[in-house]
Amino acid sequence: MAVCIAVIAKENYPLYIRSVPTQGELKFHYTVHTSLDVVEEKISGVGKALADQRELYLGLLYPTEDYKVYGYVTNSKVKFVIVVDSSNTSLRDNEIRSMFRKLHNSFTDVMCNPFYNPGDQIQSKAFDSIVSAMMVQAC
Amino acid sequence: MDQGAAAGTGGTFISLSETEQRCYSGLHALCQPDGTGTPAAGKVAELFRASQLPADTLHQITEVCGAKRLGYFGCGQFYVALKLMAAAQAGLPVRLESVAGELPLPVFVGITRDPEMRYPTHPPTNESQPHIAGSAPRPPADRPVFRHPESSMDEQEAWSPPRSPPRSPSAYHSYPYSAQRNGTDALLAYDGKLSSRSSVSQENSSPSHYFVRLQPEPLPITQVSSVDYSDDPWRITEEQREYYTNQFKSLQPDLNALILGTTAKNFFTKSKLPIPELSHIWELSDVDKDGALTFSEFCIAFHLIVARKNSYVLPETLPPTLRPGYVDQGVTQSEELSSVDRQVTSRPGVNTCKQDTRDERRQSEFSPKRLPDASEKPIRRVSTLKPDSPQELDASMKSRTRPRSHSSTSIDDAMKKAEEPPTPPPRPQKTHSRASSLDLNKLFQQSGQASKSSWLPPPPALPPRPPATQIFSFRHGSNKNTQKAVQQPNFADFSRFREVQETSTPPQRPDLRGGLSTEDLAPPKTDPSAALQGHAPQKPVRRKLHPDSQSATPPSGTPSSAATLTKSTQRLPPKQKRAIQMAIRKNRETNAVLTRLNSELQQQLKVVHRERVTLESQLDLLRPVTSA
Numbered sequence: 001m002a003v004c005i006a007v008i009a010k011e012n013y014p015l016y017i018r019s020v021p022t023q024g025e026l027k028f029h030y031t032v033h034t035s036l037d038v039v040e041e042k043i044s045g046v047g048k049a050l051a052d053q054r055e056l057y058l059g060l061l062y063p064t065e066d067y068k069v070y071g072y073v074t075n076s077k078v079k080f081v082i083v084v085d086s087s088n089t090s091l092r093d094n095e096i097r098s099m100f101r102k103l104h105n106s107f108t109d110v111m112c113n114p115f116y117n118p119g120d121q122i123q124s125k126a127f128d129s130i131v132s133a134m135m136v137q138a139c
Numbered sequence: 140m141d142q143g144a145a146a147g148t149g150g151t152f153i154s155l156s157e158t159e160q161r162c163y164s165g166l167h168a169l170c171q172p173d174g175t176g177t178p179a180a181g182k183v184a185e186l187f188r189a190s191q192l193p194a195d196t197l198h199q200i201t202e203v204c205g206a207k208r209l210g211y212f213g214c215g216q217f218y219v220a221l222k223l224m225a226a227a228q229a230g231l232p233v234r235l236e237s238v239a240g241e242l243p244l245p246v247f248v249g250i251t252r253d254p255e256m257r258y259p260t261h262p263p264t265n266e267s268q269p270h271i272a273g274s275a276p277r278p279p280a281d282r283p284v285f286r287h288p289e290s291s292m293d294e295q296e297a298w299s300p301p302r303s304p305p306r307s308p309s310a311y312h313s314y315p316y317s318a319q320r321n322g323t324d325a326l327l328a329y330d331g332k333l334s335s336r337s338s339v340s341q342e343n344s345s346p347s348h349y350f351v352r353l354q355p356e357p358l359p360i361t362q363v364s365s366v367d368y369s370d371d372p373w374r375i376t377e378e379q380r381e382y383y384t385n386q387f388k389s390l391q392p393d394l395n396a397l398i399l400g401t402t403a404k405n406f407f408t409k410s411k412l413p414i415p416e417l418s419h420i421w422e423l424s425d426v427d428k429d430g431a432l433t434f435s436e437f438c439i440a441f442h443l444i445v446a447r448k449n450s451y452v453l454p455e456t457l458p459p460t461l462r463p464g465y466v467d468q469g470v471t472q473s474e475e476l477s478s479v480d481r482q483v484t485s486r487p488g489v490n491t492c493k494q495d496t497r498d499e500r501r502q503s504e505f506s507p508k509r510l511p512d513a514s515e516k517p518i519r520r521v522s523t524l525k526p527d528s529p530q531e532l533d534a535s536m537k538s539r540t541r542p543r544s545h546s547s548t549s550i551d552d553a554m555k556k557a558e559e560p561p562t563p564p565p566r567p568q569k570t571h572s573r574a575s576s577l578d579l580n581k582l583f584q585q586s587g588q589a590s591k592s593s594w595l596p597p598p599p600a601l602p603p604r605p606p607a608t609q610i611f612s613f614r615h616g617s618n619k620n621t622q623k624a625v626q627q628p629n630f631a632d633f634s635r636f637r638e639v640q641e642t643s644t645p646p647q648r649p650d651l652r653g654g655l656s657t658e659d660l661a662p663p664k665t666d667p668s669a670a671l672q673g674h675a676p677q678k679p680v681r682r683k684l685h686p687d688s689q690s691a692t693p694p695s696g697t698p699s700s701a702a703t704l705t706k707s708t709q710r711l712p713p714k715q716k717r718a719i720q721m722a723i724r725k726n727r728e729t730n731a732v733l734t735r736l737n738s739e740l741q742q743q744l745k746v747v748h749r750e751r752v753t754l755e756s757q758l759d760l761l762r763p764v765t766s767a
Contacts, residue, residue, distance in 0.1 A: 108428075109422070109428045112400065112425065112428055112429065112430035113400075113418050113421045113422060113425070113430075114400030114401055114403060114404035114421065114430070115404055115414050115415075115417045115418035115421055116418055123415060123418070124418065124419075124422055125419060125422070125455060126422050
């Protein structure tokens, strides 16, 4: 169960950020922003690896004492970042992967919508509902 | 919370519709002075008496709902009791099975309804319910809600589900919604045993209201009979379907093919709805999520747009009567299920429930009911069901996303092939005749100008002509947008398109353009023609790049096109004839240019060939030397 989910565009501005405890929102924004550096490092790191050999799922970007940050990048350099609570240790890697897969699928659905201009903020309710379903139930 | 309580009753899950939820929570609030959640026995007894049921029935009810066992009326028992009372009032036996079906609200006489108390309780209960899935099924469920208050207010005193303030937009809808119910027999079937007299009285209020509202719309939906409208504004009637079919054909002649996203976008943008709403409509209607609309998806989208223009609130999820499975009636259950599941965490019983509800023709009410049910238990169920549903969702979505890559090419081919049957590909020749000042540089420049290039006149016989105009874009995938513009008449005005086709026969000269505009062409009409002029100059560009392949065909094409042109000129007024002849001349000039180009390039090719041969021979000579 994620605490914060963010979709970052290719130019590294956020298309969509949602976090659950809304009072800590700024902190999550900052975390996501710093994690972008790690993402860049990972995708540009391996020089000889071609794009299609690169794994989309980037794995644990960096852990802090409070939470862990996972990354995923698409072939069009759109990045998904999920922040999960460190105390929630039961989340396995496969679950994180499946969360990213779902995110990717709903993101492509949003992209398919001809009324969505790539680069806009994502305002799709369907996407919202998918993301909410993945977030920690704060109530 | 309400359903949870109801579920606790004897282990049977008795679902409540939205209206019933509201009523019952209101009653619940009425009966619970201590606020612990358990209605006070005295108040409950009062309520029971107010229901005017015979005493033994009341005893039966108490027994069945389990209060006797518990000794008091818990929340669940209370609700079950209310349902049983409704059943009893409807004449059904007091059994748990009888409350499994839909029921009208129980009628209570003599209950002092405290309006102030009602309102504070109801907004919280309203909001507490589907907080996760959003107000997902609320608008479709509003329909039964409206029916009940309007009917009951006719005869009862205060017993009606309160219209809480947040629902004021829905109050606005109540008018068209109620006007929808002109099929009184349908209404009766829907309501079951509810006293039909009250409902009839409301139905008679302007049955034509819905149609009146539609008239001013730019979509001329011809309303033939009101009987076609069932109790569901989300159902597509025959006239509507016919209309949508025509519109679909105007965008895409093949009913089995897909409309691309950009086409649809331009088309639906004409409806002047705000883009976020159109985006939402798209999300609802593109069921297979491939970025294109099939015929049924198009109908769904169109229907939603029509509904929106009539100020219906868009639902969060697709109403069941609008679902492709229902619309098409050829689609499997699994597809509908997956389309539902995509919106909501699935429950195992949803599928069977859907079948039940469909039989009972209460789809619109039940699915909203199911959705709040599902959303009520996301926490508990999401862990168990989510691994299942996302996988199937992913699989279905992946399987659906995969066609995405193919669809564009095949659709293009399908669409264009469908449009071009009578004319050979070289037909596009004519368009760039205008641009054919012999200077090729000018051709490049003219590609940006919109007012140039003669529009080679299509003959009055229409069918071949739209292909002619659209064939241009067949050559250029990049000009897809303009092609779509051509394909779209004014929103919903198919006849106008035809008229425009005929009036567009005069070629687009600067002096004639005024004539065209005075003929009251809508901007989209001039745009496609302009855009197509924009096409034309590009053709020579391509020709230049690939002269070998394409220049062979133009010479053959132009004679035939010239022949057809001469034929058509006879039918046209002299002014146009002159223009056409100019066009023909220009065509010939371009033709000459291109043939010259062709021959030059052929020469170059020969030269290069010769060089290559010499080089190869030299290589051969040198090879033994090097290898030695």
